[in-house]
Amino acid sequence: MSESEQAMANRPPSVAHLFLERVEATPDRKAYGYPVPSAGEGPDDWRSYTWAEAGTRVFAIAAGLMDLGVRPEERVAIASSTRVDWVLTDLGIMCAGAATTTVYPQTNEDETAFILADSGSRVLVAENAEQLAKVRERRAELPELKHVVVIEGDDAVAAEGDPEGWVLSLAELAERGARFLEEKPDAVRDTVSALRPDQLATLIYTSGTTGRPKGVRLRQDTWSYMGCGIEQIDMMLPEDTQYLWLPLAHVFGKVLLAGHIKVGHVLAVDGRVDKIIENLPVVSPTIMCGVPRIFERVYNGVAAKAKAGGAVKHRIFTWAADVAKEYAKVSQDTRRRTGRASVPPALATKHRIADKLVYAKIRAAFGDNMIGCVSGSAALTPELGYFFTGAGVPILEGYGLTESAAASFVNRRDANRVGTVGKALPGLEVRIAEDGEVLLRGPGIMDGYHGREDLTAEVLTEDGWFHTGDIGELSDDGYLTITDRKKDLFKTSVGKYVAPTEIEGRFKVICPLASSMLVIGAGRKFCSALIALDEPALMAWAKENDVPGDYAEVIADKRTVAMVDGYIEQLNASLQRWQSVKSFRLLPRELDIEHGELTPSLKLKRPVVEGEYQHLIDEMYPTT
Structure with a gap:
């Protein structure tokens, strides 16, 4: 057994274990960056938590939940946009041994009530008054929901008819937790030590394209496996600064948290999509994960700006775009054939000129330190992949589903193959069925759909093979290409x-x-x-x-x-x-x-x- 295989086999039983190990290993290193919006029109003030500071906050939240009566595997929901409080609350839930139920902040009142009822959530952590209002009117339908914890403290206001103590702020929860730990200082560590790999850690409701969402049950071990797998393939490195804006209610955003804890790099968190362009030069990240629509908008925005600049600028951009694509294709082809990327001298010369005229400006827009991006959630058009790779911001496409905890396949930094979704994470088995459907088996696969054994049986075989519903092809050296959704053909x-x-x-x-x-x-x-x-x-x-x-x-x-x-x-x-x-x-x-x-x-x-x-x-x- 290789050293990496041994590390995967001996991974801790939960991401809570990984978090405690990280806090102990690098207490004084910067863990999270987050913005504090300015009172006027000036730029936001970015602040940070060290791992030790994050650990103190997480322990207080975990202990506060215990003080509210939350027990292992009971569900605590989060309805909030992406922010550092979401991350620390999620870790607090898992360090309390409970399971996080994710709710998109855009989810309407009816579907929010359905998710909370279906999951049996005992506590809801709501971002603000808007999220609180969604459940206040439906409280009679949610008898198991005992408390609502509001992140933005000024919005944690009780209304007539609310049971005593039903609404409290996140700050108040943390204060309760601090008092709880004064009496029981080992409560959180003891709870984490008792966690088993097969215990429920997360319920993520697939938004779905039809019908009611389904709750995907992911185990404690799923997240420790994902964190260790991301480290093994060098998807993130300790010296990285990662910019995270993806919705954390989605499995793509959630899996990045596990990778961050295991690797120990800096994570800059801000879910405001309209702030991405403003934040990139400030954060100056080395890596960012996104969805194809974001990269399409970047490309189309640059193209439109070039066109608006006149015929000459538009011709220069069009020429440079073609050079970038050709450069990336030739480099990739020579690397596959010879093991070393190279291009003819004439193409290299054109690429240097195009870099000065166009590509350098694109990299500057990403903050100038961007080594690459990871794209998931939907298919990235190969032409876009070749363009950004040739421009010096390679997009590493990956593949996974909520049911497989997102990061099933991903391209490597040193072996990116545009047009594919890369190679499988260590420990994941894959095979292609006779009809072309991709089948997966491994530690990242869900236990099933919450309360829906009938739907689980439709996609998960008794021997653990998950039917993804995607049509794909697997190369001899393990690169997967997804051609379409089976149901969309x-x-x-x-x-x-x-x-x-x-x-x-x-x-x-x-x-x-x-x-x-x-x-x-x-x-x-x-x-x-x-x-x-x-x-x-x-x-x-x-x-x-x-x-x-x-x-x-x-x-x-x-x-x-x-x-x-x-x-x-x-x-x-x-x-x-x-x-x-x-x-x-x-x-x-x-x-x-x-x-x-x-x-x-x-x-x-x-x-x-x-x-x-x-x-x-x-x-x-x-x-x-």
């Missing part, structure tokens, strides 16, 4: 199979104004598409081209339709005849989470969009 009426997400991804790279695309064609003679455009990019284009009106008016203008039609022609030139988009309609607004068209992780809810815009689909397929 459709067959046209002429018998041809179409993978819609591949087409949609290509279009979003070709069209800098694209926000979302939904390809339709199941049982039809040809493929069509519903297209939503990015509002800021569209309005900038409209101003440049003298197209008057608001978003809806610009969308309806014939010049806008003609512009998009030009990009559709470019798309079709890269597709097989049966894949080509013969007709399209522009949507009157962008798709979003609030209208239920996107999941909180920005996945398209196809049935919802198709149902909402059925009249436009009917226009593209007239019956006569």
Whole structure:
């Protein structure tokens, strides 16, 4: 057994164990950075916790929960945006031996109540008055919910009808915990020591594209396995500064917390998406994780800015983008064949020129220290991957599901292969079924869906193989390529199979104004598409081209339709005849989470969009 295999086999039973080990090993090192918004218009003040300071806070929260009567494996929910308080509360829950139930802050009142009731959560940690209000009116439906702890203390205000002590602030909880520890100083350490690998640690409700969400049961051992696996593949390094803005209610964000604790690097936490561009130069991270939509917006934003700068700047950017892609492709190909990345001298010269003109500015926007990014949650278009790699900000694509604790596969820093999702984490087994479906087995796989043995049996075999629902191919040297969701593949009426997400991804790279695309064609003679455009990019284009009106008016203008039609022609030139988009309609607004068209992780809810815009689909397929 190798040293790395031995380390994985001897991993601690829980991430709480990993946390205690980390605090003891590097107490004075910086652990977390977090912003404190300024009172005026000035920049935010960034502050930090050392590991020792974080440990004190986590122990107080854990002990406070114990004082409220929370016991091992009982559920404590968190409904909050991404912030350092979320991280410390989650660790407090796990150090109390309890299990975290994650709730997106955007989740509506009805679904929040469903998740809290279905999980049997005894405590809710709510970010503010808005999250508190969601459960206050539904309290009668939540008899097991004994307390609501509010992070923003000024919002922890009891209302008429609230039971005594039902609402308290996070600060008050920590104060209770400190008093509890004065009487029982070993309570938290004893609880952590007693944790078993098979105990419930987390319930993450999949937002799903249809129906009620399902609670995915993840064990204590799942997170220690993920933390150790991330360390083994050098996904993060001790000297890194990682910028974390991803929603922590999502498994992608959650798994990064386990990796951070095991590796011990600095984690800068701020979930305000509108602050990313402002924060990057301040934080100056070496690594950041994101979803494809963020990288698409960066690329389209740079392209649009170049175009607005005039014909010369646009030609320079287009040339530089082509050079970046060629440089990355040639480098990757030579590394695969010879073990060493290299390019011809002429291409190297063009790349140096393009770097000075274009790539250096892109890296500066990322904070100048960015070694690379990790992309997950949805497929990244290879052309985008080649562009950013060639520009010096490689995007390491990974793959996983909530049911597999997110980090099942990921590309390595020194062996990135664009177009794939990388190699499996150590200890994970993978095989491809006869129909192409990816099957997984290992410590990161869920125990099942909470209270739904029927649904569990549909995806999890008795011998532990999880059916992912994704179609993929595995190379001889272990790189996985995901081609589509099994349920999203459709067959046209002429018998041809179409993978819609591949087409949609290509279009979003070709069209800098694209926000979302939904390809339709199941049982039809040809493929069509519903297209939503990015509002800021569209309005900038409209101003440049003298197209008057608001978003809806610009969308309806014939010049806008003609512009998009030009990009559709470019798309079709890269597709097989049966894949080509013969007709399209522009949507009157962008798709979003609030209208239920996107999941909180920005996945398209196809049935919802198709149902909402059925009249436009009917226009593209007239019956006569």
